[in-house]
Amino acid sequence: MKLSLCLHNHQPVGNFDEIVEKAYADCYEPVLECFERHPGIRLAMHHSGCLLDWIEARHPDYLRRISALCAEGRLELLSGGYYEPVIPVFRRADIQSQVVSMNDRLEALAGSRPCGLWLTERVWEPSVPSILAGTGIEYVVVDDLHLRLAGVDPGSAGLPVLTEDSGHGIALLGSSREMRYAIPFAEVKDVLSILAGMDRDGIRHVFYGDDGEKFGVWPGTRLRCHERGWLDAFLSALEDASGWLSTVLPREAVESLPAVGPFYVPASSYPEMGEWALSPERQESAAAVRRAVTESPDADLFVRTGFWRNFLTRYAEANDLHKRVLHAEKAVRDSGSREALRHLWRSQCNCSYWHGVFGGIYLPHLRDAVWVELAEAERTARECLGSGHSLHRGDIDCDGSEEIVIGTDDISIEMRAGEGLSVSELTFLPRGGRAVTLGNVLTRRREAYHSLVGESAGGTGSDGTESIHGDMEALEDGLASSIAVDPYRRLSFREVLLPEPGGRDAWFGCRGGMAAVTPGASPELSTVGDGVSARLSYPIAPGFSVDKRLSVSLGSPAVFYESTLASDPGSPGCRIGCELCLNLLTGSEDDRVVCIGAAAPVRTGVCAEGRARRVVVEDVWRRVRVLIESESELDVWQMPLDSVNRSERGFERVHQGVAILFSSVVPPGGRAVTALRLRMEAIV
Secondary structure, eight states: OEEEEEEEEOOOTTOOHHHHHHHIIIIIHHHHHHHHTOTTOOEEEEEOHHHHHHHHHHOHHHHHHHHHHHHTTSEEEOBOOTTOOOGGGSOHHHHHHHHHHHHHHHHHHHSSOOOEEEOGGGOBOTTHHHHTTTTTOOEEEEEHHHHHHTTOOGGGTTSOEEEEETTEEEEEEEEOHHHHHHTTTSOHHHHHHHHHHHHHTTOOEEEEEEEGGGGTTSTTHHIIIIISOHHHHHHHHHHHTTTTOEEOOHHHHHHHSOOBOOOOOOSBOOHHHHHHTSOHHHHHHHHHHHHHTTTOTTHHHHSOOOOTTHHHHHOHHHHHHHHHHHHHHHHHHHHTOHHHHHHHHHTTOGGGGOOSSSOGGGOHHHHHHHHHHHHHHHHHHHHHHTOSOEEEEEOTTSSSSOEEEEEOSSEEEEEEGGGTSEEEEEEEOOTTSOOEEOOOOOOOOOOGGGGGOOSSBOOOOTTOOSOTTSOOOBSSTTOGGGOOOOSSOOOBSEEEEEESSSHHHHHHTTOOOEEOOOTTOOOEEEEETTEEEEEEEEEEETTEEEEEEEEEESSSSEEEEEEEEEEOTTOOOEEEEEEEEEOOSOSSOTTEEEEETTSOOEETTSOEEEEEEEEEEEETTTTEEEEEEEEEEEEEEEEEEEEEEEETTEEEEEEEEEEEEEEEEEOTTOEEEEEEEEEEEEOO
């Protein structure tokens, strides 16, 4: 029997250097060293371009060792989208260019062009063969579930499976789920027993492809795989089994084994991904159905869940980013700038677009990184085109309402007509400095796993050896009571109507508040002086209407806001506020602070309140200061937006941003005018 092993190594764009360094020390380097000690083993690897670039800059000897193993014929390198995008969801020109760029990089390393591709998060759609046409890719790694969904007989699952789209053919290698769940969590003898059973069943080839991080990065695996020697023992056992088992490179399996097909795979990924893409309610329903049919070996075939694009529905922030990347591509291509194109490709790195057992979109530094790359792509394109500033309006994110995107030398901003001209993107573009994104705050939602969060911390289980798909524990006490669900999407320059009395408790408690929502609205645009102004009038609640103007300076990093709330005679008193939500990446550091009026600065991670005409927000780490000034003294309330979410370590609290509300009380049947000026500046 033949066995093909393939490890996928990836670190996302924007990950902290110390985290990648630890992954290298705990996983990538010791795995390579262990492999070098076992000359009887042949292996395939895929490294994302993000990780390759990092390794080249810090540990170039690792790449020299990889090249040597390729020259010996022991190692095969798999291609992919250079910056690990989800293959089917971006424009074909981008994906094809990324794959060809990765092919070029790997040819320089290995001495030959790759013919296999690691499919990002195994997200398959029937268009993949057409997308990859002309790139030189001959086979793609999927899961055995993909093949079973296509109707492939389980006995043929280890063979290359042929498929096509519009006449463009490609082979599929399906990774064995049984092996993925056994390695490295089962004892070595048990893994060999599974392989021996497959051999007795007449299976000619077994393909195993999974995350390399399972061998040192996942909780407990560094201890198990390296300190306790599991990986050495496993590779030795494979060498000892050479009488009936041998390892082959995946490309050799594709070339030598008889292929079956054609078969047609529906849109799918691995089972957990499909569940994570569902709404919390449907996740709970799917779990109940799965429990009822758990004894069936075909449960995954008939308990169909969601597919990856559902994340763009679940998380509006992911949809905003995805559609802005698609929207930016034309200007980037027109600019002819290779630098702009690289920034655009980096903004497509998948990790910030979804959430499962890893933090993903819930990690502010990863969201920030891809938004910065997008801002730099657009800025570089504008500079190359000599356009000065850009203005686009239309339903950019395909949600049925209009967006207005303005880019200048100093600022990038996106207004959302369907949210009452609220602002979802606010990016400072300092002259000669890197973009600083302030608007990518994640709204807190209910997640299906929230019911599993306990009040007491149970530790991380870092000495355990179970899969991260098992039970998780809270990483701090009191976490369950910290779960908050926002009553509306947290955007900037959003009107919030609160009851009075009781508005303060409602806002701080995230229990109420009426936010502006105006689906299908079309604002009036005009040019006033050196700025662009958008105006919109709409009802915010029965008996209450708002007339609003939001203006963006074309010559400085400034935004001007003015709104008038009018209430019908007989309407009750209320509190009207303008809410700003800013992402400063953390709420626990002394270099990220808010100063309300003359009060002492406080961290963004605490609640505060006062009355003032001026508020200053400082992010010393990213060297930006935000000054917000009002024409009149207003009540100012500050609240951290902390989520409780899941990561591979357990349930944890993550700071998503800070909300600052500028508000005043409106008497029954009265009106109120609120005017603010926001200005950003570099901290020298």
